[in-house]
Amino acid sequence: MSTLYQAMPLWVLLISLVTAVAVFIAGEKWQRLRTAFNLSGAVLKLVLVAIMLWGVDLGHTFVVHLPLLPGLNLVLQADALALLFMSLSAVLWLVTTVYAIAYLERAPDRARFFGFFSLCVTATMGIAMAGNLFTFFVFYELLTLATWPLVIHRGTDKVMVAGRTYLHYTLGGGAVFLLGIVLLYHLAGPTDFVAGGELLHLGEDHAGALTAIFVLLIIGVGVKAAIVPLHGWLPTAMVAPAPVSALLHAVAVVKAGAFGIVRVVHDVYGVELVQQLHLGTALAVVASITIIYGSLRAIWQTDLKRRLAFSTVSQVSYVALGVAMGSPLATIGGLVHLVHQGLMKITLFFCAGAYAETYGIHAIRELDGIGRRMPWTTAMFTLGAFGMIGVPPLAGFISKWYLGLGAVDAHQYWVIPVLLGSTVLNAIYFLPLLHRAWFRPLAITDKDRGEAHPGLLWPTVFTGLSAMGVGLLAAFAWSPLGWVELIVVREYGL
Amino acid sequence: MNALLALLPLLPGVLAILALAGRIAARGVTVGVLVTALLAILVAALNPGPLELPWLLLDTTLATDATGAPLLVAAALLWVAAATSARSLFAGDGGALFASCFLFTFAGNLGVLIAQDVAAFYLFFAVMTFAAYGLVIHDRTREAVRAGRIYLVLAVAGECLLLSGFFLLAAEAGNPVAADMDRVYADLERAGLVGGLFLAGFAVKMGLIPVHVWLPLAHPTAPVPASAVLSGIIVKGGLLGWLRFLPEAEPALAAAGDTLAAVGLASAFLAALVGCFQKRAKTVLAYSTISQMGLLAVPVGLLIAGRGEAPVLLAVIAVFATHHALAKGALFLAMDHIKAGGRAMAMVMVLPALAIAGAPVTSGLVAKAAVKSAVPDPLPLLITFTSVTTTLLLARFLVLAWPSGAKNAGAIARVAIAAWLLVIAAGQLLPWTLAGPAGRAYAFQAGALWDAVWPLALGIGGAVLAARMLRPWRVLPEGDIVVPVERGVIGAYAAAVRAATALSARRPALPQDIPWRQLAGRxxxxxxxxxxxxxxxxxxxxxxxxxxxxxxx
CATH class of the missing domain: 1.20.5 (Single alpha-helices involved in coiled-coils or other helix-helix interfaces)
Incomplete structure (x- = not known):
């Protein structure tokens, strides 16, 4: 294998970075050029990620070491877990770019928007491929800084306040995370991410210190993963434009946090040590509280995007729950939800954006009868909602199925009522919405503008059908489920 | 050949999407249902081997089985009859949505009849359940929306019970197929719990007491063709769930099986009595369905508990389920036909009504005789007693449904009448054919005939007497126990809101007076x-x- 091939992680990272720079340079004037840069970057990255998927499946290793300071390396690597997140990010970046181009058709400051958009994806890629905690941290902070201009894109007073809340939470979380890293380096020296972790030998003597560090690290990533009570920023950040919300909720910020939890549990501490320190159950309890709390809050939201935001708070903790239970089956459920939640939630946000753009619908009560005007968008919204409830054959069903099996497998029977409770609560806040959209008489009196703009509709249809496809074809080897099974087999050494 | 199995849910599923987009007209929907129904009958006749699709969902297996095949024929006939009389509902404002829901329910229903593995069954069951919501609330009246809400609440509760059962089952056995169920349960750690969850979960669809309350609300508000398929064939989804995902004669489930039989018998009596005190014909029919499904739960419970020979009980269940599907479907469909056709139609309607009551020569005779022949004492006598209450109930139905005078305006399509007559005819023939020579001979024994006649006579006598004595006729609310429960829930919620408001009003205003906040602000x-x-x-x-x-x- 040539060095160039081995350094694939670097090329993937650079593509997004170069795209970002190119978009900034192209500026506001050359719109065609900018769009061309954007789309070709996204497509090229998709190709490279596909090549890497194929390579990792064959057992190739991709590692790049960049010495930053003596003893402190930036390590980029692509294992199966990294590729799970990268594939999601690469696919949804392309889709969201198409959507965003249509969404912001006449809006000002598009160059700034798309530049930071690409930068945000660069950071996501870096987080996915980070090979140690330090690298992870660097890109984690970059992500915070790159998403802030997107959140405050519209620049009104309300938006600036929301942006400030966002910064307070995420930068604070970053600082706690860094403290955790420093303490861990002090205790164990710099270690790379390794399946099963390398800290087991310290478990006996330093149980207290390891527990404290674990809590710090989880708080650090938990802010972005919106674990209760660190979730406050997420519903506030709903003021961002729809494509940003979609990306924030499906791939970038929230998922980065969830992915961080996976890395900390699996590749820093290792499942065995986490169970030995009784941290698994603690994390599972926190995740369960988040799942129920988020769903409960969602019920009383009257704004569509806010309801979806609280739904995200709830759903993302499925990932933490699955990872925390320490059973291979539960881990499958948690990891596959990383992708599944992304597909379903991005569909829901695309729909929310399409409603807002086409008929100016923001409040839930304005949705009455919209299914007549926008049947395809509403059909996709229906798919996303049923997926969130966990109805087969949608993606959410597969996640919930494996989480449930894992709960039985790990003898954590109390998790089953949590999953069922979440199902019921999801039904309570999604089904009335579907009833409104399909069965109520039309509320809006505007003239009939028909379906959403094709640039908004087609990405939605794509992600909506994908959310069904990954569930329907779950048993297929290259489905997200098939890939996650590969990860878990490698992780647990089965 | 077995690829035809996949077409059964797929074809109406695709049509449903096209219907939603407004791409097919009302006639297209009916033709689509007809084509799919012919395919279904073909599949039932050919009885092809199982179709295994390892790449689909979690390794899907589709196949017909002893109960699925006759119900597939019944479903095909009933759905065609429903589709032909629902022509006007597919057109006009909201017609596309109704057509789509109708077709999705059809797809889910056919899928339930042929899905053999847990995940695929759950998939089709869910499609059927949620799509049927669109049928229930089609009229959009306040009443229909309430019925739909209660339907959904119970449906979601049922789904949750099933899901927890599936979790416990699949954690040890993966995604098993129905044929392996006995072996799977033998190795299961918590066989009793898993079985109990499935029994309770599917009981919601079957409408056993006390989870029956959705039926008497949903049936009168749904359009007639929708009620016909709901009561005739959709509720049978619960039956198939029981048969496929519970073992035969499993010792760990003996108590659960006996309980099911007892609850079934209680439902049979209670529902019939409550149904007599209803004022709408369709509600009475809904109670009749609850009562008959209770009766059907008796042999299922015995099968699970291991009392009686499994092959005999299975055959009996198939005969009874087919008989009820077609007879009850025909009765519901008659509600539209007598509006247009008057007395002539009403005369025809008496036949399926007599069949439900188990009158001699009708399909009800062979169905009830079959059940009685397969169950241990004293159940045959008790089942004979249910014929008395059933006769009372159907007498009430006929009184309510009988056309009072001249025909109403509004013609009914000739093809709809033909399809309806076909359902009635098949409803009489199919159970007799299924029962086999032994079953037919048993039904025509002097004892069996006598057991069919005296409850009927007693029931009619009782009805006449009651009509004289009980004046004015008292009326119970539709859905009986749902009324106090609903009031209680609403009251409790209102009380909780009041308490929360009172609490927050009493709480001192926080933001300004906390010192550290001011400090932080500075x-x-x-x-x-x-x-x-x-x-x-x-x-x-x-x-x-x-x-x-x-x-x-």
Whole structure:
């Protein structure tokens, strides 16, 4: 294998970075050029990620070491877990770019928007491929800084306040995370991410210190993963434009946090040590509280995007729950939800954006009868909602199925009522919405503008059908489920 | 050949999407249902081997089985009859949506009849359940929306019971197929719990007491063709769930099986009695369905508990289920036909009504005789007693449904009448054919005939007597126990809201009077563009970074 091939992680990272720079340079004037840069970057990255998927499946290793300071390396690597997140990010970046181009058709400051958009994806890629905690941290902070201009894109007073809340939470979380890293380096020296972790030998003597560090690290990533009570920023950040919300909720910020939890549990501490320190159950309890709390809050939201935001708070903790239970089956459920939640939630946000753009619908009560005007968008919204409830054959069903099996497998029977409770609560806040959209008489009196703009509709249809496809074809080897099974087999050494 | 199995749910599923987009007209929907129904009958006749699709969902297996095949024929006939009389509902405002829901329910229903593995069954069951909501609330009246809401509440509760059962089952056995169920349960750690969850979960669809309340609400508000398929064939989804995902004669489930039989018998009596005190014909029919499904639960419970021979009980269940599907479907469909056709139609309607009551020569005779022949004493006598209450109930139905005078305006399509007559005819023939020579001979024994006649006579006598004595006729609310439960829930919610409001009103206003907040406000200026605060945080990060550097170096 040539060095160039081995350094694939670097090329993937650079593509997004170069795209970002190119978009900034192209500026506001050359719109065609900018769009061309954007789309070709996204497509090229998709190709490279596909090549890497194929390579990792064959057992190739991709590692790049960049010495930053003596003893402190930036390590980029692509294992199966990294590729799970990268594939999601690469696919949804392309889709969201198409959507965003249509969404912001006449809006000002598009160059700034798309530049930071690409930068945000660069950071996501870096987080996915980070090979140690330090690298992870660097890109984690970059992500915070790159998403802030997107959140405050519209620049009104309300938006600036929301942006400030966002910064307070995420930068604070970053600082706690860094403290955790420093303490861990002090205790164990710099270690790379390794399946099963390398800290087991310290478990006996330093149980207290390891527990404290674990809590710090989880708080650090938990802010972005919106674990209760660190979730406050997420519903506030709903003021961002729809494509940003979609990306924030499906791939970038929230998922980065969830992915961080996976890395900390699996590749820093290792499942065995986490169970030995009784941290698994603690994390599972926190995740369960988040799942129920988020769903409960969602019920009383009257704004569509806010309801979806609280739904995200709830759903993302499925990932933490699955990872925390320490059973291979539960881990499958948690990891596959990383992708599944992304597909379903991005569909829901695309729909929310399409409603807002086409008929100016923001409040839930304005949705009455919209299914007549926008049947395809509403059909996709229906798919996303049923997926969130966990109805087969949608993606959410597969996640919930494996989480449930894992709960039985790990003898954590109390998790089953949590999953069922979440199902019921999801039904309570999604089904009335579907009833409104399909069965109520039309509320809006505007003239009939028909379906959403094709640039908004087609990405939605794509992600909506994908959310069904990954569930329907779950048993297929290259489905997200098939890939996650590969990860878990490698992780647990089965 | 077995690829035809996949077409059964797929074809109506695709049509449903096209219907939603408004791409097919009302006639197209009917033709689509007809074509699919012919395919279904073909599949039932050919009885092809199982179709295994390992790449689909979690390894899907589709196949017909002893109960699925006759119900497939019944479903095909009933759905065609429903589709032909629902022609006007597919057109006009909201017609596309109704057509789509109708077709999705059809797809889910056919899928349930042929899905053999847990995940695929759950998939079709869910499609059927949620799509049927669109049928229930089609009229959009306040009443229909309430019925739909209660339907959904119970449906979701049922789904949750099933899901927890599936979790426990699949954690040990993966995604098993129905044929392996006996072996799977023998190795299962908590066989009793899993079985109990399935029994309860599917009981919601079957409408056993006390989870029957959705039926008497949903049936009168749904359009007639929708009620016909709901009561005739959709409720049978619960039956198939029981048969496929519970073992035969499993000792761990003996108590659960006996309980099911007991609850079934209680439902049979209670529902019939409550149904007599209803004022709408369709509600009475809904109670009749609850009662008959209770009766059907008796042999299922015995099968699970291991009392009686499994092959005999299975055959009996198939005969009874087919008989009820077609007879009850025909009765519901008659509600539209007598509006247009008057007395002539009503005369025809008496036949399926007599069949439900188990009158001699009708399909009800062979169905009830079959059940009685397969169950141990004293159940045959008790089942004979249910014929009395059933006769009372159907007498009430006929009184309510009988056309009072001249025909109403509005013609009914000739093809709809033909399809309806076909359902009635098949409803009489199919159970007799299924029963086999032994079953037919048993039904025509003098004892069996006598057992069919005297309850009927007693029931009719009782009805006449009651009509004289009980004046004015008292009326119970539709859905009986749902009324106090609903009031209780609404009251409790209102009380909780009041309590929460009172609490928050009493709480002192927080924000301003906390000292540290003021202090923080002074120390950290929260004003645009807010650079200082961000700067401080960045500085902390940089300092920490250098600490790392020192430690690592």
């Amino acid at each position: 120390l950290l200026p929260h004003r645009e563009p807010d650079i200082p605060w961000v700067g401080v945080q960045m500085l902390v990060l940089v300092l920490l970074l250098s600490v790392i550097y020192l430690l690592a170096g």
